[in-house]
Amino acid sequence: MKETLNIAVVGLGQRGTLLLKDTILPQPDVNIVALCDVYSDRCEENAKVVVESGRPAPQLFSDYHDALALDAVDTVIVTAAWESHIEIACAAMYAGKAVGFEVGGAYSIEDCWRLIRAHEKTGRPCSMLENTCYGRDELLVLNMVRQGLFGEIVHCAGGYRHDLRDEISRGRENRHYRFRNYLSRCCDNYPTHDLGPIASILDINHGNRMLSLVSMASKARGLHEFILQDKGADYDAANFHFAQGDVVTTLIKCAHGETISLTLDTSLPCPYSRCFQVQGTKGMFEEENRSIFMDGKDREFHEDWKPRWGCVEEYREAYDHPLWKEFLSNGVRGGHNGIDWLMMRAFLNAVKAGRSAPVDVYDAASWMAISALSEQSIALGSAPVAIPDFTGGQWLLRQRWQP
Amino acid sequence: MKETLNIAVVGLGQRGTLLLKDTILPQPDVNIVALCDVYSDRCEENAKVVVESGRPAPQLFSDYHDALALDAVDTVIVTAAWESHIEIACAAMYAGKAVGFEVGGAYSIEDCWRLIRAHEKTGRPCSMLENTCYGRDELLVLNMVRQGLFGEIVHCAGGYRHDLRDEISRGRENRHYRFRNYLSRCCDNYPTHDLGPIASILDINHGNRMLSLVSMASKARGLHEFILQDKGADYDAANFHFAQGDVVTTLIKCAHGETISLTLDTSLPCPYSRCFQVQGTKGMFEEENRSIFMDGKDREFHEDWKPRWGCVEEYREAYDHPLWKEFLSNGVRGGHNGIDWLMMRAFLNAVKAGRSAPVDVYDAASWMAISALSEQSIALGSAPVAIPDFTGGQWLLRQRWQP
Numbered sequence: 118m119k120e121t122l123n124i125a126v127v128g129l130g131q132r133g134t135l136l137l138k139d140t141i142l143p144q145p146d147v148n149i150v151a152l153c154d155v156y157s158d159r160c161e162e163n164a165k166v167v168v169e170s171g172r173p174a175p176q177l178f179s180d181y182h183d184a185l186a187l188d189a190v191d192t193v194i195v196t197a198a199w200e201s202h203i204e205i206a207c208a209a210m211y212a213g214k215a216v217g218f219e220v221g222g223a224y225s226i227e228d229c230w231r232l233i234r235a236h237e238k239t240g241r242p243c244s245m246l247e248n249t250c251y252g253r254d255e256l257l258v259l260n261m262v263r264q265g266l267f268g269e270i271v272h273c274a275g276g277y278r279h280d281l282r283d284e285i286s287r288g289r290e291n292r293h294y295r296f297r298n299y300l301s302r303c304c305d306n307y308p309t310h311d312l313g314p315i316a317s318i319l320d321i322n323h324g325n326r327m328l329s330l331v332s333m334a335s336k337a338r339g340l341h342e343f344i345l346q347d348k349g350a351d352y353d354a355a356n357f358h359f360a361q362g363d364v365v366t367t368l369i370k371c372a373h374g375e376t377i378s379l380t381l382d383t384s385l386p387c388p389y390s391r392c393f394q395v396q397g398t399k400g401m402f403e404e405e406n407r408s409i410f411m412d413g414k415d416r417e418f419h420e421d422w423k424p425r426w427g428c429v430e431e432y433r434e435a436y437d438h439p440l441w442k443e444f445l446s447n448g449v450r451g452g453h454n455g456i457d458w459l460m461m462r463a464f465l466n467a468v469k470a471g472r473s474a475p476v477d478v479y480d481a482a483s484w485m486a487i488s489a490l491s492e493q494s495i496a497l498g499s500a501p502v503a504i505p506d507f508t509g510g511q512w513l514l515r516q517r518w519q520p
Numbered sequence: 521m522k523e524t525l526n527i528a529v530v531g532l533g534q535r536g537t538l539l540l541k542d543t544i545l546p547q548p549d550v551n552i553v554a555l556c557d558v559y560s561d562r563c564e565e566n567a568k569v570v571v572e573s574g575r576p577a578p579q580l581f582s583d584y585h586d587a588l589a590l591d592a593v594d595t596v597i598v599t600a601a602w603e604s605h606i607e608i609a610c611a612a613m614y615a616g617k618a619v620g621f622e623v624g625g626a627y628s629i630e631d632c633w634r635l636i637r638a639h640e641k642t643g644r645p646c647s648m649l650e651n652t653c654y655g656r657d658e659l660l661v662l663n664m665v666r667q668g669l670f671g672e673i674v675h676c677a678g679g680y681r682h683d684l685r686d687e688i689s690r691g692r693e694n695r696h697y698r699f700r701n702y703l704s705r706c707c708d709n710y711p712t713h714d715l716g717p718i719a720s721i722l723d724i725n726h727g728n729r730m731l732s733l734v735s736m737a738s739k740a741r742g743l744h745e746f747i748l749q750d751k752g753a754d755y756d757a758a759n760f761h762f763a764q765g766d767v768v769t770t771l772i773k774c775a776h777g778e779t780i781s782l783t784l785d786t787s788l789p790c791p792y793s794r795c796f797q798v799q800g801t802k803g804m805f806e807e808e809n810r811s812i813f814m815d816g817k818d819r820e821f822h823e824d825w826k827p828r829w830g831c832v833e834e835y836r837e838a839y840d841h842p843l844w845k846e847f848l849s850n851g852v853r854g855g856h857n858g859i860d861w862l863m864m865r866a867f868l869n870a871v872k873a874g875r876s877a878p879v880d881v882y883d884a885a886s887w888m889a890i891s892a893l894s895e896q897s898i899a900l901g902s903a904p905v906a907i908p909d910f911t912g913g914q915w916l917l918r919q920r921w922q923p
Binding site for chain 1: 671672674675682683732737738739741742745746765769776779781788789790792799800801802803804809811814816818819821829901903904
């Protein structure tokens with residue numbers, strides 16, 4: 118069991134900067150040994166933040182290979198652009214490091230296998246840093262599901278509904294990878310935020326697995342209209358054709374007959390939501406109005422047509438997940454209402470013990486594969502496509518995910 | 521323009537009985553000439569209700585052919601089992617009657633064409649009696665869409681979420697057609713309640729059309745568990761295998777690039793909802809929390825994470841549909857919070873003027889076809905299937921639907 122981890126952070130855009138400042142720097146058991154970004158200004162600014170926090174100045178790199186070559190580094194955190202997550206994670210493992218990488222989708226199925234191979238060859242711990250698996254409501258529902266309150270789970274839904282029009286359309290100024298992705302690809306490019314908590318509820322890769330999917334994309338109108346209004350008709354991107362449909366819906370069939378519906382919805386005006394919904398033979402959870410419907414307890418109609426909106430709070434005391442109860446009693450810290458903190462603690466504790474945290478490479482590969490497979494299905498007119506078993510049959514044996 | 525319509529009601533189960541009593545009998549411009557049901561007790565009970573309302577006793581029939589042979593009948597209302605809607609509607613048209621038939625899905629695409637042919641050969645008015653097209657919120661949203669408040673519409677969702685476990689499982693005692701359907705079929709068997717209002721928003725068959733769909737069904741667990749608990753393990757149906765998956769999700773692609781997501785969810789515990797959702801480039805409507813999100817006005821995050829739940833009421837005064845404003849000032853009447861009444865008035869007024877009401881045979885055929893096509897897609901492992909153009913190209917010319 119390691120006492121302290123010596124960390125290199127690779128990728129210091131918006132996400133890396135936020136995670137470093139709010140969630141990594143406050144940890145007592147890490148040293149920040151190296152920072153790496155292709156843009157030197159990002160390295161320098163983040164180095165300042167590290168020093169201002171009272172820590173020694175880290176070494177700075179523009180090429181991640183150089184950072185990985187440092188003997189002093191034992192743990193790599195990848196917060197770079199989507200396209201480089203798997204490449205850098207694999208390189209880190211081959212360099213003998215433990216690695217955790219930020220969320221995103223895969224560009225090809227072969228990329229997912231590459232991740233599996235790197236882990237199996239090197240034995241190095243490798244985890245995807247999916248914070249939504251530590252969401253308070255997500256864990257409350259997981260807790261209730263595992264205690265049988267919803268009965269047998271039959272259908273789950275999730276989504277990433279987030280109005281990113283401003284971020285995406287300023288992609289060239291702010292050097293953000295979403296711009297090029299939206300310009301040239303059409304798929305559920307960000308499935309893991311919504312799929313992660315559902316996968317833990319359905320024991321995906323842990324006694325169950327995803328078999329096939331179909332995906333359908335709406336037309337792309339949101340970004341064009343936004344840029345036209347924001348920048349005017351003379352701005353070049355006002356006339357670009359974005360390939361990415363505004364709303365992409367994906368349906369997934371599981372080995373035990375459950376279905377999953379995922380929605381990507383990032384270029385239209387909307388309130389933020391992960392559209393989380395769980396339906397079993399005894400009850401239902403619905404994020405849109407934060408309500409729980411229990412068989413034999415709740416009525417289908419109410420005078421005001423509000424099915425007990427917000428009633429999830431009635432279950433809070435009895436079913437808040439133990440992890441959250443402890444977190445609340447110690448004081449919630451870190452970004453995204455604390456879910457970054459819980460996710461980072463799970464990662465650091467696992468690496469110190471020499472193992473992968475949940476979400477490991479098998480889970481990560483199958484979740485990330487949804488992007489590449491939804492792209493295929495859309496390109497084939499919503500044809501069904503098979504989802505590989507990245508565990509090679511081990512999903513029949515793998516123990517349940519514990520947050 | 522006819523002053524009075526002479527009506528035969530065919531099918532007097534739960535729906536026919538309710539519609540007759542609450543919505544047809546109170547109309548001033550109809551005579552109830554004939555009642556027909558294969559079960560004589562149903563005829564007799566409903567005849568009593570007619571007489572008690574102060575009207576002359578209707579003639580009673582067990583075979584609909586005999587009812588259609590009556591010269592005194594000019595208008596037929598079909599409230600029989602799903603399987604007979606199209607058969608009886610066609611027979612009514614060939615007998616020279618105007619006809620309105622209750623909602624449900626089609627069993628084959630040929631059935632849909634049969635409906636089209638009967639109408640085109642006879643020229644008789646024929647309408648589907650889809651009450652949800654007259655829903656207050658549905659018409660408010662349609663009104664706002666047509667005034668451009670949501671911008672260009674990109675994606676719509678709908679559903680029929682209704683816990684029917686009790687009704688379905690008692691299907692043999694209460695002679696309800698759902699039992700046999702759930703036992704032997706797996707599809708979105710009831711698509712028009714949710715699709716109807718969406719079709720009017722997207723101008724389906726009126727400048728736009730549905731091109732293709734994919735459909736996926738979850739496992740079937742709800743009915744088995746319900747019957748087991750309700751009746752015990754010794755009850756025969758507790759050991760039946762129901763073919764109908766508990767949750768069926770269908771994705772539809774439209775000619776102008778919009779997507780539609782439909783959910784059938786009738787055998788799990790849940791609050792009633794038609795899961796209505798409309799997304800455009802300027803705003804969004806969400807039924808689950810009855811909220812409207814407007815670009816530039818609403819914020820994506822709120823302190824309490826409630827995106828202005830219920831705020832649809834803020835739009836009520838300005839955008840309630842004129843039809844509903846008038847209805848409210850005259851006093852809302854009839855079943856299902858008044859939507860049956862508005863639907864029936866539209867039907868009767870159209871027949872008196874010698875024409876089909878919205879929803880006409882072309883709309884009805886394409887909406888009902890979703891059942892047969894979702895059954896095909898599910899059977900083919902969620903393969904995409906083409907949706908026929910029942911208008912023969914006239915969808916490019918047909919005028920917008922007006923409620």
